Amino acid sequence: MRRRALREEPLIFERNQLRTLRQGVLLPSLDVADIEPTAVLPPDLVRDDVPLWPDLGELEVVQHFHRLSQLNYAVDEGLYPLGSCTMKYNPRINERTARLTGFADLHPLQPDDQVQGALALMWELEEALKTLTGMAGVTLQPAAGAHGELAGILMIRRALEERGERREVVLVPDSAHGTNPATAAFAGYRAVEMPSGPEGTVGLDTLDRMMTDEVAAIMLTVPNTLGVFEHRIVQIAELVHRRGGYLYMDGANLNAFVGRALPGRMGADAMHINLHKTFSTPHGGGGPGAGPVAVSEALLPHLPVPRVERTDDGRFRMLWDDPSSIGALRGYFGNFLVLVRALTYIRAMGADGLRAMSDVAVLYANLVRHRLRKAYHLKFDAPSLHEVVFDDNRQAVRDVHNTDIAKRLLDYGFHPPTMSFPLIVHGALMIEPTESAPPEEVEAFCDAMLSIAREAEENPELVKTAPHTTPVRRVDEVRAARQLKTRWTPD
Ligand SMILES: Cc1ncc(COP(=O)(O)O)c(C=O)c1O
Numbered sequence: 115m116r117r118r119a120l121r122e123e124p125l126i127f128e129r130n131q132l133r134t135l136r137q138g139v140l141l142p143s144l145d146v147a148d149i150e151p152t153a154v155l156p157p158d159l160v161r162d163d164v165p166l167w168p169d170l171g172e173l174e175v176v177q178h179f180h181r182l183s184q185l186n187y188a189v190d191e192g193l194y195p196l197g198s199c200t201m202k203y204n205p206r207i208n209e210r211t212a213r214l215t216g217f218a219d220l221h222p223l224q225p226d227d228q229v230q231g232a233l234a235l236m237w238e239l240e241e242a243l244k245t246l247t248g249m250a251g252v253t254l255q256p257a258a259g260a261h262g263e264l265a266g267i268l269m270i271r272r273a274l275e276e277r278g279e280r281r282e283v284v285l286v287p288d289s290a291h292g293t294n295p296a297t298a299a300f301a302g303y304r305a306v307e308m309p310s311g312p313e314g315t316v317g318l319d320t321l322d323r324m325m326t327d328e329v330a331a332i333m334l335t336v337p338n339t340l341g342v343f344e345h346r347i348v349q350i351a352e353l354v355h356r357r358g359g360y361l362y363m364d365g366a367n368l369n370a371f372v373g374r375a376l377p378g379r380m381g382a383d384a385m386h387i388n389l390h391k392t393f394s395t396p397h398g399g400g401g402p403g404a405g406p407v408a409v410s411e412a413l414l415p416h417l418p419v420p421r422v423e424r425t426d427d428g429r430f431r432m433l434w435d436d437p438s439s440i441g442a443l444r445g446y447f448g449n450f451l452v453l454v455r456a457l458t459y460i461r462a463m464g465a466d467g468l469r470a471m472s473d474v475a476v477l478y479a480n481l482v483r484h485r486l487r488k489a490y491h492l493k494f495d496a497p498s499l500h501e502v503v504f505d506d507n508r509q510a511v512r513d514v515h516n517t518d519i520a521k522r523l524l525d526y527g528f529h530p531p532t533m534s535f536p537l538i539v540h541g542a543l544m545i546e547p548t549e550s551a552p553p554e555e556v557e558a559f560c561d562a563m564l565s566i567a568r569e570a571e572e573n574p575e576l577v578k579t580a581p582h583t584t585p586v587r588r589v590d591e592v593r594a595a596r597q598l599k600t601r602w603t604p605d
Pocket of ligand 1: 198199258259260261291293335339364366367388403405
């Protein structure tokens with residue numbers, strides 16, 4: 115068992131009712147004139163009531179939050195095989211570089227000559243991403259993968275406008291991440307779903323039929339969310355280009371082939387990279403990410419501003435204006451400290467390390483596939499890259515479903531896989547071990563999954579009522595979704 119016993123305790127804001135008058139902070143006495151709040155603030159923003167601060171000493175606060183953190187599961191604790199999320203380890207050296215004062219304490223309005231190191235870092239990261247993708251240019255601005263998708267599709271829209279074309283449709287395969295159709299709609303297009311063929315990939319006949327002169331772009335995830343590589347990608351790109359469209363490649367799964375293949379050579383026009391997946395960063399829980407976009411020559415003029423430039427004397431400057439650019443996508447330069455972590459990771463791994471990384475990611479996914487395939491059903495039995503998608507078909511005959519399997523995994527001390535996605539696999543269990551876990555951990559996860567498959571046969575009730583060992587048992591998910599309460603208020 116991984117955890118010690120956990121205690122029930124009130125929230126920190128409920129503790130203040132004890133009125134112990136303990137204090138966590140001693141403020142220095144006021145040595146300037148005391149000002150009435152209404153003298154400096156608009157009266158309607160001044161409140162009379164005293165907030166209910168908890169009366170707690172520092173140690174109590176530290177212990178409370180430390181105990182709460184123990185209720186959580188983290189990459190630093192064990193395998194986190196959440197498919198499509200690439201929950202890899204964030205090496206500590208990333209944190210050391212991100213904390214260097216020369217990076218951490220910068221202000222985005224500092225003049226270029228005071229932040230040459232930061233600009234050099236961004237330039238180097240762009241160059242590294244160009245090398246790793248084989249594309250002509252990169253923007254580091256987007257704050258996440260979905261934001262990168264928007265940047266890419268807006269650049270495609272702009273390129274079409276320059277050609278005097280509008281086009282209305284973006285094609286999105288049915289295996290795509292939900293952000294793809296949402297992006298197309300957000301950028302003003304109609305997202306039209308393309309059915310996958312029997313191997314889970316895009317069929318050339320289907321594309322030929324659907325790729326009309328109304329189609330601005332196809333958004334293709336490579337490898338797709340089934341973990342299957344679009345092996346006809348070059349023919350797909352040729353067909354799309356022949357009909358005047360663009361190939362948007364969702365590169366969120368770059369971890370599967372970085373260092374082994376170049377999207378630029380496959381014919382991609384734009385591709386986002388989730389730095390917070392492939393190039394590590396503390397991930398999950400909604401922390402900041404970064405979704406740089408790499409583009410082909412065709413879209414180069416439309417990259418967002420500001421853009422970092424290297425001048426002839428080897429110095430760096432920010433370019434803020436460019437009439438052919440789609441403009442700025444967010445304030446300033448992106449989530450800069452995520453960029454610091456990504457370049458640290460790339461440099462620490464080196465070219466050989468990055469190649470080994472994707473090799474091991476693919477090896478582990480295939481290890482899981484090989485060990486579990488007799489116990490769990492595989493709807494699409496094509497070769498896997500970085501992840502493998504099983505379903506609960508075999509267990510469903512005993513009324514055990516993917517949620518039950520995921521909950522039972524918690525009893526074995528593992529984070530569950532992604533469930534019910536992609537939508538084309540009913541009862542999906544999508545497993546992405548990533549390369550960063552030790553092999554014994556991947557084997558232990560497989561042992562747990564096999565043991566659960568046996569339990570589903572012999573004692574289905576045990577699985578259906580899981581988890582049994584966690585501090586919070588099975589939650590009422592429908593009620594949690596319908597009666598969402600995210601803010602504590604006093605009674
Ligand atoms: C295939 C794919 N596309 C797009 C995204 C969206 O990325 P983000 O969550 O950073 O917006 C993800 C997220 O993991 C993904 O797996």
